[in-house]
Each structure stands twice: as structure tokens, then as C-alpha cells.
Amino acid sequence: MAASAASSSWRQPSVLPGLGLSLGITLTALSLVVLIPLAALFIKAASAGPAEIWAIATSPRTLAALRLSFLGALFAASINAVFGLILAWVLVRYEFPGRRLVDAAVDLPFALPTAVAGIALAAIYAPNGWVGSLLAPYGIKIAYTPLGVMVALIFIGLPFVVRMVQPVLEESQGDIEEAAALLGASRLRTIFTVVLPPVMPALLTGFVLAFARAVGEYGSVIFIAGNVPMVSEIAPLLIVIKLEQFDYAGAAVIATMMLLISFALILLVNLIQARTRRKLGDV
Amino acid sequence: MSVAVTIEAIDKRFLAFQALRNVSLDIQPGELVALLGPSGSGKTTLLRLIAGLEQADAGRVLFGDDDTRDLSLRDRRIGFVFQHYALFKTMTVAENIAFGLRSRPRAERPDGAEITRRVKALLELVQLPDLERRYPSQLSGGQRQRVALARALAIEPQVLLLDEPFGALDAKIRKDLRAWLRDLHSRTGHTTVFVTHDQEEALELADRVAILHEGKLEQVGTPDDVYDHPATPFVCEFLGEANRLPVKIVGSQAFLGDRPVLGGLTQNQSGPAALYVRPHHLKFVDETPLSIPGVVEQLRRTGALRRAEIAVAGLTKRLDLDLTSQVAPAIGERVRVKITHATAFATA
Numbered sequence: 001m002a003a004s005a006a007s008s009s010w011r012q013p014s015v016l017p018g019l020g021l022s023l024g025i026t027l028t029a030l031s032l033v034v035l036i037p038l039a040a041l042f043i044k045a046a047s048a049g050p051a052e053i054w055a056i057a058t059s060p061r062t063l064a065a066l067r068l069s070f071l072g073a074l075f076a077a078s079i080n081a082v083f084g085l086i087l088a089w090v091l092v093r094y095e096f097p098g099r100r101l102v103d104a105a106v107d108l109p110f111a112l113p114t115a116v117a118g119i120a121l122a123a124i125y126a127p128n129g130w131v132g133s134l135l136a137p138y139g140i141k142i143a144y145t146p147l148g149v150m151v152a153l154i155f156i157g158l159p160f161v162v163r164m165v166q167p168v169l170e171e172s173q174g175d176i177e178e179a180a181a182l183l184g185a186s187r188l189r190t191i192f193t194v195v196l197p198p199v200m201p202a203l204l205t206g207f208v209l210a211f212a213r214a215v216g217e218y219g220s221v222i223f224i225a226g227n228v229p230m231v232s233e234i235a236p237l238l239i240v241i242k243l244e245q246f247d248y249a250g251a252a253v254i255a256t257m258m259l260l261i262s263f264a265l266i267l268l269v270n271l272i273q274a275r276t277r278r279k280l281g282d283v
Numbered sequence: 284m285s286v287a288v289t290i291e292a293i294d295k296r297f298l299a300f301q302a303l304r305n306v307s308l309d310i311q312p313g314e315l316v317a318l319l320g321p322s323g324s325g326k327t328t329l330l331r332l333i334a335g336l337e338q339a340d341a342g343r344v345l346f347g348d349d350d351t352r353d354l355s356l357r358d359r360r361i362g363f364v365f366q367h368y369a370l371f372k373t374m375t376v377a378e379n380i381a382f383g384l385r386s387r388p389r390a391e392r393p394d395g396a397e398i399t400r401r402v403k404a405l406l407e408l409v410q411l412p413d414l415e416r417r418y419p420s421q422l423s424g425g426q427r428q429r430v431a432l433a434r435a436l437a438i439e440p441q442v443l444l445l446d447e448p449f450g451a452l453d454a455k456i457r458k459d460l461r462a463w464l465r466d467l468h469s470r471t472g473h474t475t476v477f478v479t480h481d482q483e484e485a486l487e488l489a490d491r492v493a494i495l496h497e498g499k500l501e502q503v504g505t506p507d508d509v510y511d512h513p514a515t516p517f518v519c520e521f522l523g524e525a526n527r528l529p530v531k532i533v534g535s536q537a538f539l540g541d542r543p544v545l546g547g548l549t550q551n552q553s554g555p556a557a558l559y560v561r562p563h564h565l566k567f568v569d570e571t572p573l574s575i576p577g578v579v580e581q582l583r584r585t586g587a588l589r590r591a592e593i594a595v596a597g598l599t600k601r602l603d604l605d606l607t608s609q610v611a612p613a614i615g616e617r618v619r620v621k622i623t624h625a626t627a628f629a630t631a
Contacts, residue, residue, distance in 0.1 A: 175369040178336055183383035183438055184357035193382075197373035 038259065045256040048249035056253045061229055062238065066254070068146060069235040070261060073214035076153030080210045081203055084161025091162070092169040106163070109156045114219030121152055122224040144226030149234060152220040157210030164206030168199050201276050208269045215262055285312040285474040286347040286441045288333060293342035295328055295498075302328040304498045306342075313472045315465075317479055317489035321521070324495040326478045327446055333476060334361050334444050346441055357386075359442075362435030362473070366447040368427045370419040376430050377402045377415035383438035405433040408467070425456040432464075436471070445477035449484065457481075461488055482522045486510060494518050516628045519559045526565070526602050528558040532627060540597050544575055545622050556627045562590060563605040564624040567612070574619040577602065579612045593620060 045053065056062060091103050109117065125132045125142040132143055142148050172195070180190040218236040225232040235258055242251035288310040295303040303325045310316050318326040331337040333344055335356050344351045351359055370379050380402045384393055393401070406412050409429040419427055428448060435443060448464070449457040465488055468475055479485050485492045486506040493503045494517075502514040513519035520527075530537040530544065532553050537545040545558065568574050580601055581592035589611060592601040604620060612618055 173367070173369070175365045175367065176371060179363065179365060179369040179434075180371075180382070180386075181356045182334060182336075182359075182361050182363045183386055183434070185382070185386040189386060193374075194371050197371075200373075 041252055041255055041259065044248060044252035048253055052249065053253050056250050057257060061233070062235075062254055062257075064230045065233050065235040065238040066257060066261070068149065068233065069215055069258070070265075072146065072149050072153055072234070073211050073217075076150055076157055076214045077207050077211035079150075079154050080157045080161045081207045084158055084206060084210075085165055085199070085203060087158075088162045088165040088169055092166060106159050108159075110159050114156065114217065115223065117155060118152060118220035118223030121155060121220065122148070125151060125224065143224050144228075144232065146225075146232050148224040148226065149221055149232055152224050153214040153217060156217055156220055157214050160209035160213065161203065161206035164202045164209065165199055168202040172198055201273055204269060204273055204276075208266055212262065212266065215258065285472055287312045287345075288442055288474060288476070289345040290329070290333070291342050291345070293329070293332060293344070294340045295325070295332060295337065296340055301498050303332070303339075306495075306498075306500050308493055308500065308503060310474060310476065312474055315468050315475045315477075315488065315490045317477055317485035317492045318495060319479055319482060319485040319492050319521075320495035321480060323497075325498040326480075326495045329495070330444050330446055330476060330478050333442070334363050335359050336363075360438060360440050362432075362438060362440030362443040364428070364431050364435050364443075364445040364448050366450045368419070368424075368431045368451075370427055370431055370434070372419050374418075375415060376406070376411070376417050376419070376422070379419070379430060380405055380434045380437050382434065401437065405437055408436070408471075409433045410463070424452050425460060428452065428460065432467075436473075440473060443473040443475040445475070447478050447480070449481075450479075457484070464488065486522070494521065496521075511624075513559075513626055516557060516559065519626055519628075523561060524603060525559040525561050526600070528560065528598065529630070530556055530558045530627070532556045532629075537625075537627060539575065539595075542575070543573055545625055546573055548627060552627065552629045554629060556629045558622075558625050558627050560602075560622050560625045562603040563588075563607075564622060565602060565604040565620050566607065566623060567604075568619050568621040570619060571621065574621045575602075576617065576619050579614050579616045579618055582611060582614060593618065 048056070087106065091099065091106075122129075122143050124130050125148060127133065127136045127141060127143070129143070132141075135142065140147075142151060176194055177190055180194045181187075185194070216236065218234075218240070221234055222237055225234065225237075227233050227237055235254060239251045239254050242248075242254065288308075290306060290308040290310075293303050293306045295301075306325075306329060308316075318329055320326045328337060332339055333351075335351060335354070346354070346359065371382065374382065377399075381398045384398050384401065387393075402415065403412075406414060409432055411426055411429055411433070414422070414426070414430075419430065422430065428451075432445075432448075449460050452460065461484060477488070486509075489506060491503060491505055492509050494501045494509060496515075496517050502509050502518045504512075509518060510522050513522060519525055528539055528544070530539050532538075532548060532555075534553065535546060535548045536543045537548060537556065537558055575595055577593040577595040579591050580594045583590045583592070585605075589606040591604045591606060591612065593604055594601050602620065
């Protein structure tokens with residue numbers, strides 16, 4: 001045991017053989033699909049030369065687009081975390097007519113082609129649309145403004161939070177709530193100290209997924225955003241614009257920036273995640 | 284600190300299912316009462332009604348002189364221990380135990396040092412010192428249940444309610460915890476009600492046992508009372524194994540077929556009856572009046588005792604008899620057995 005552990009410490013004897021083989025296949029596939037294209041992206045971006053990279057990266061239009069994409073995605077993911085949690089709670093805890101219908105409808109943003117979603121949202125939130133016309137008298141414009149971008153991002157991110165949180169809520173038994181109530185806790189205290197903490201890891205994962213999806217979202221946003229440079233133009237759209245102008249290096253530079261920021265943010269959340277998991281012991 | 288609990292004519296229905304029918308029960312201050320019954324007998328429902336987690340359709344529950352319907356869950360001051368512990372898994376053991384104290388309104392809340400002191404005292408009471416900083420997932424089942432009990436005791440409850448507290452634990456730990464809980468109760472003296480489907484647990488632990496069957500209270504009494512003088516056939520069969528003999532009672536004698544098998548019956552209940560005889564209330568005898576002839580068909584070991592199965596002419600089921608001596612009959616041997624104690628219930 002000790003000798004074999006010394007020769008290869010990561011290779012534990014197991015009832016399931018073939019770790020080496022499956023690791024090889026997995027790494028090959030991962031390289032072909034993810035790592036090599038990403039490496040190519042870096043190489044392409046580097047071909048621009050330091051001065052040009054700096055110029056593209058710090059141009060006001062790039063910065064505005066990145067700011068809109070990331071802040072918009074963060075905002076949308078936050079909204080989704082709150083409302084997704086409430087929606088999951090309602091779906092798990094209450095029996096009401098049409099519950100299964102609502103449950104199924106949650107997945108629609110997954111299934112719908114994003115362009116369809118974008119067009120539908122634009123039509124409804126446009127100043128002459130159903131919702132837009134209600135808000136127009138108050139001077140609130142949603143479609144063709146950054147607000148419209150948020151609406152689209154919230155729409156496409158909602159299922160992630162609901163579907164991550166739902167199973168955890170289903171699993172949590174009512175008896176911890178009863179225990180808290182009998183121990184004298186108020187309802188608010190019960191929710192915030194007893195019910196929510198076990199849900200946090202799942203909620204955080206849902207948040208990250210919704211955020212990641214929102215950062216990369218393109219199809220639905222461009223229809224409702226209006227795409228005014230410096231105002232409602234998202235970074236993915238800017239990349240496409242650069243590509244259409246055959247500015248491949250410029251597109252690669254913006255893409256690389258998105259990649260690095262996304263990676264840093266997701267890494268951060270995963271570190272927080274790992275800490276809460278350790279504390280819970282299981283999961 | 285402990286109060287009497289009075290349960291008055293409780294009815295409870297879940298949709299089409301009548302969970303409790305006209306249940307009344309008086310529990311003395313400091314008494315340890317077991318609610319015993321099979322699954323679906325309503326015992327857990329009754330416990331949850333006392334706790335206030337369910338509302339009765341009719342009847343009421345009093346703590347001392349207070350109608351519990353006027354009390355909030357917090358004001359009922361109930362220590363409730365759940366079958367599956369219901370510990371808060373994101374909190375440490377100490378935080379779990381302190382939860383009830385920290386949930387009090389600011390004016391009644393002890394300060395931090397006092398809470399720490401009480402948590403320490405409670406952990407010592409449940410014999411888990413130095414586990415304050417662990418999380419529930421790092422504890423064994425028996426330890427979790429003791430933490431749950433410490434958490435329930437922390438709020439200085441008027442009444443302690445335990446819902447199948449040892450149901451999820453294995454046999455050895457159950458036995459240890461049983462003795463420990465009995466000891467704890469005699470030291471703390473809380474009015475305690477616990478639910479169990481294990482008759483051995485109920486008889487060993489409780490001052491009084493309340494046996495429920497299909498939502499009705501069949502009998503309430505001390506363990507000796509209910510075991511030796513069961514009020515109904517159900518109680519008799521549920522509390523332990525029993526041989527059932529269809530007999531006919533004439534005067535003070537019971538007849539199996541036309542053979543008298545038991546005399547000295549005091550109840551005046553002539554007619555057909557079922558005679559319930561526990562395996563240890565049968566013994567081998569030489570030829571005497573009131574003995575039953577039979578053939579030993581099988582010898583088994585049941586824990587500490589050995590058991591003989593005896594076929595008797597006219598009975599479809601063999602009689603079970605616990606051997607009291609080391610001398611065992613051989614299989615196939617003709618024997619005579621005598622009933623030393625039995626309970627008779629008239630049959631229609």
C-alpha cells in the first residue's frame with residue numbers, strides 16, 4: 001500500500017478500471033474543443049502588437065461595451081438570483097392550479113432560439129408594445145436602451161437559478177423550519193438563518209451560470225438593445241462588428257479581455273463556493 | 284418549571300383519514316409518558332398537536348391551566364426532538380444549541396458569555412463535551428440526536444416532546460440512549476412525552492404508556508398495568524407475543540374444546556372467548572388437572588430464551604412456550620403444558 005502510493009500517489013486502486021484511458025480521451029476532447037481554440041484566440045490577439053492591443057483595449061467604445069456586458073450580466077444574474085429563488089420556493093412549496101405549467105415554462109428560455117426571444121421582447125417592450133406603451137407615458141423606455149439589455153439578460157438567465165435551487169429546496173425537510181419555530185425564532189429569522197444558508201451553494205452556482213450565460217448572450221440582446229455605440233452596444237456585438245470589418249485582431253483582443261474577466265470572476269465565485277462546501281461537510 | 288399536560292377530547296382529520304378520534308389524556312408534571320402504536324395509529328399526530336404543529340378539529344390541549352390555542356409556538360416553550368434530528372447543518376453544534384436562546388426577544392436574551400456557559404453545561408449534560416465547533420455532518424447519529432436534545436433543553440422547556448427519538452439509530456445505540464434518557468429525565472424532571480412504535484422501548488422507559496390504535500386511545504397505564512392487564516386484544520398482541528386460544532367460558536372455567544384449561548376466572552363472562560397466553564406463562568407439567576396435552580414440534584432460540592413450539596389437537600397454530608430450565612424436551616416428545624396466567628376477551 002505504502003509502496004504503491006509512493007510510486008504514483010494519484011493512482012488509487014479502484015473497482016472501476018480505466019482511469020488512464022478515460023483521462024486521455026477526456027483531455028484530448030477538451031483540448032480539441034476548448035483549449036486549442038482558446039489558445040488560438042490568444043495567439044490571434046497577440047498578433048496585433050502591444051501598442052495596438054492597448055489602443056483597442058482602452059478605446060472608449062470597447063470599454064463602454066465591456067462595462068455594459070459585465071455590469072449588465074451581474075445585474076441580471078442578481079435579479080435572477082432573487083426572483084429565481086422565490087420562483088423555485090413557490091414551485092416546491094405550494095400546490096396551486098397550473099403549477100406544472102409554470103414549472104415547464106421556466107425552461108422555455110433554454111429552448112427558445114435566442115433571436116425569437118429577442119424579437120418577442122423587443123415587440124412587447126417597444127414604446128408601442130404591450131408593456132412598453134404602459135410605461136411610455138411615465139417616460140420609461142425599455143427597448144433600445146441599456147434597460148432593454150437587462151430585460152433580455154434576465155429572461156435568458158432565469159432557468160439556471162430556478163433549476164439549481166429547486167432540487168435543494170425539495171430535499172430540505174420542513175422539520176428544520178418547525179424546529180426553528182418551536183425554538184422561538186421569528187419567521188424572518190427562520191428564513192435567513194435556517195432555510196437559506198443550505199441553499200446558498202446552489203444559489204451561487206445558479207448565479208454564476210446565469211452570469212456566464214448573460215455575458216456571452218448575443219442573439220436576444222441585439223434585437224432589443226438598439227445597439228447604440230457607447231450606450232447600448234454589448235461586447236459580443238462589438239466583436240461581430242469588428243469581424244465584419246475584417247479587423248480580426250481587434251475582435252480577438254476584445255474576446256480575450258472578455259475571456260480573462262469572465263474567468264477571473266468565475267474563479268472567484270468558485271473559491272467562495274469551495275469554502276461553503278467545506279463548511280457543510282457533505283454536498 | 285414542568286407543567287401538567289391535559290389533552291381533552293381531541294379529534295383530527297386529514298382529508299378522508301381520521302387520524303385521532305376523541306383522544307383524552309392527562310399527563311402529570313414531570314411524568315415520562317410513551318405514546319405507543321403501529322404506523323398510522325395517530326401517535327405522531329397527537330405529539331404534533333401537543334406541540335402546536337397541527338391544529339385539532341375539536342378538543343383542546345392545556346399546559347397547566349393555559350389553553351395552548353392562546354399561546355404562540357414560542358410561548359408554548361416546547362422542546363421538540365425530531366426523528367431525523369432536524370439539526371441546522373450550516374451551524375456548528377454550539378450555534379445549534381444556542382439558537383433558541385439567541386432567538387429570544389432582546390430583553391429576555393442572555394448575553395454572549397451566559398449563552399456560551401449554558402451551551403457548555405448542556406453539552407456536558409448530554410455527554411458531548413468539546414464538540415462545540417463541529418458541524419452536524421461530522422457527528423454520528425447518536426451524537427446528533429443528543430445535540431438535538433441539548434438544543435431542545437436549551438430553551439428551558441415546559442414540556443419535552445420526542446418523536447421516535449431513537450428510530451433512526453441502530454439497536455445497540457438505541458439501548459444505550461434509552462438508559463441514558465431515563466437517567467437524564469430523572470435528573471432534569473421535565474414533563475416528557477415520546478412517541479415510539481417499539482413496545483420494549485415504551486415499557487422500559489416510560490412511567491406510563493398510552494397505546495393508540497387507528498386514532499383511538501386503547502389503554503393508558505403503567506408498564507406493568509398494560510402488560511399484565513391489557514384492556515383490549517389489540518393491546519395484548521401489540522405489547523408482546525401471545526398465544527391465542529379459542530375457548531368457551533363457563534362459570535369461572537375456560538374450556539378448550541371440552542377440556543378445562545384454566546380456572547379461577549373472576550370476570551363473569553360466560554360464552555365464547557379468546558384466551559391470550561404469553562409464551563412465558565406456559566410451563567411443562569406432569570399429569571395434572573387443567574393441563575393441555577401436545578407434541579413438541581420445534582425448538583428455537585430467541586435471544587436469551589429457548590422456545591418450544593407445541594402442536595395441540597384442535598388448534599391450527601402451535602403454542603409457543605418459553606423454556607425456563609436448561610432441560611429441554613426432545614422434538615417429537617409428548618408433553619403436557621399448563622397456563623399460569625392468561626387474559627380472556629369475549630368474542631362475539
